[in-house]
Amino acid sequence: MDIRSDLLTRLRGRTPGFSLDQPFYIDPAFYQLDLEHIWYKDWLFIGHGCEIPNPGNYLTVQVGAYSVVIVRGHDGKINALHNSCRHRGSRVCQEHRGTAAKLVCPYHQWTYELDGKLLYARQMGDNFDTSNFSLKPVACESAGGYIFICLAKQPMDFAPFRAMMEPYFLPHRLRDAKIAYESTIIEKGNWKLVWENNRECYHCAGNHPELCKTYPEAPTVTGVNGAADDPEIAEHWAKCEAAGLPSAFVMDDRGQYRTTRVPLLRDAISYTISGRKAVQMRLSDQINMDRIGSLLLYHYPTTWNHILSDHAITFRVLPISATETAVTTKWLVHKDAVEGIDYRLDELIHVWTETNDQDRQIVEENARGIHSPAYEPGPYSELHEGGVSQFVEWYSNVMDERLDGAGQPSL
Ligand code: 3BY
Ligand code: FES
Numbered sequence: 001m002d003i004r005s006d007l008l009t010r011l012r013g014r015t016p017g018f019s020l021d022q023p024f025y026i027d028p029a030f031y032q033l034d035l036e037h038i039w040y041k042d043w044l045f046i047g048h049g050c051e052i053p054n055p056g057n058y059l060t061v062q063v064g065a066y067s068v069v070i071v072r073g074h075d076g077k078i079n080a081l082h083n084s085c086r087h088r089g090s091r092v093c094q095e096h097r098g099t100a101a102k103l104v105c106p107y108h109q110w111t112y113e114l115d116g117k118l119l120y121a122r123q124m125g126d127n128f129d130t131s132n133f134s135l136k137p138v139a140c141e142s143a144g145g146y147i148f149i150c151l152a153k154q155p156m157d158f159a160p161f162r163a164m165m166e167p168y169f170l171p172h173r174l175r176d177a178k179i180a181y182e183s184t185i186i187e188k189g190n191w192k193l194v195w196e197n198n199r200e201c202y203h204c205a206g207n208h209p210e211l212c213k214t215y216p217e218a219p220t221v222t223g224v225n226g227a228a229d230d231p232e233i234a235e236h237w238a239k240c241e242a243a244g245l246p247s248a249f250v251m252d253d254r255g256q257y258r259t260t261r262v263p264l265l266r267d268a269i270s271y272t273i274s275g276r277k278a279v280q281m282r283l284s285d286q287i288n289m290d291r292i293g294s295l296l297l298y299h300y301p302t303t304w305n306h307i308l309s310d311h312a313i314t315f316r317v318l319p320i321s322a323t324e325t326a327v328t329t330k331w332l333v334h335k336d337a338v339e340g341i342d343y344r345l346d347e348l349i350h351v352w353t354e355t356n357d358q359d360r361q362i363v364e365e366n367a368r369g370i371h372s373p374a375y376e377p378g379p380y381s382e383l384h385e386g387g388v389s390q391f392v393e394w395y396s397n398v399m400d401e402r403l404d405g406a407g408q409p410s411l
């Protein structure tokens with residue numbers, strides 16, 4: 001059986017509410033299909049507009065085989081470009097982030113404008129037409145301070161996501177923020193294991209002593225059923241909405257993204273051990289309340305987020321191989337907040353640095369156990385793992401639809 005048929009047969013034969021068959025988590029050929037049908041087709045969160053505030057500021061990112069540079073142009077617009085020189089293909093920008101007046105390829109110094117146009121190619125002869133050799137564009141959109149790219153030739157409509165998230169995010173003014181700290185950890189596990197772990201708090205009590213001081217274990221907080229039966233959450237929404245902060249649970253029809261605002265335990269303000277604020281200056285000048293809990297945003301396959309009154313923590317997932325995933329965490333504070341005066345960096349990053357490392361260990365142990373020939377799919381807890389089930393359903397539906405529609409032999 002070819003690999004597509006194998007994957008489809010396993011998806012269609014799986015038991016709903018159970019984890020996936022072993023190859024989904026370890027097989028390089030399955031991973032390649034994930035890249036082609038999810039990572040190369042969906043909108044992907046890359047970073048924040050406030051990270052590249054000035055023309056020439058850029059970020060680079062590796063998504064599977066693609067290298068992409070995201071650069072602020074002279075007109076203030078953010079451009080995403082394939083980071084592959086039109087001469088002989090070298091990467092043009094080699095740093096993870098930087099600033100450049102022009103994008104100059106280090107190999108033979110072909111020189112590109114910040115929008116990708118080739119300006120100059122040394123000694124290529126009088127008849128050389130630079131206009132044929134611009135860096136290739138990648139679709140790029142911004143919403144509420146977040147930059148997304150899409151590698152597909154015909155990207156899906158980004159507008160519905162923006163329409164859903166901006167009313168929730170604009171009051172938090174992430175465009176006036178700065179990155180106080182950034183960390184990237186490599187987890188030795190498939191990207192879907194990273195997500196499955198994130199989508200439940202069944203593991204929290206046993207693994208996250210620091211986070212559990214403030215983040216509720218309640219499945220109504222982490223799950224996908226909103227606050228249907230949780231009066232505490234309903235009350236929190238009413239309080240925040242009365243203050244002009246949209247809060248109720250919303251999710252798109254396909255189940256790819258959702259946002260909601262949740263209360264923290266004991267009315268904590270921030271993810272600190274005490275629950276007190278970590279940053280004395282509020283993240284947003286537009287908000288004059290501290291106890292607003294956490295605004296959550298999930299967008300498969302790249303990001304989950306916690307926006308608090310004093311800071312925000314954003315997470316970016318990028319696959320490296322069938323069995324390795326990079327998780328980048330950014331702590332954002334108001335751009336005028338001063339380290340050592342308005343916040344102590346060690347206190348700001350403590351809880352999520354520990355939590356991330358605990359999650360890394362969990363994911364790696366999960367991956368090791370799944371490698372055993374004795375592994376077979378097991379049941380998700382209906383009470384606690386509805387979010388995991390929902391993620392796996394989303395994955396299965398998307399892969400089924402796209403593999404079936406890919407012109408390959410159907411089953
Ligand atoms: O970061 C999150 O949103 C998830 C929710 C539960 C566990 N983890 C903290
Ligand atoms: Fe870029 Fe030659 S490969 S200038």
Ligand code: FE
Nearest residue numbers: 197203208359
């Ligand atoms: Fe966790």
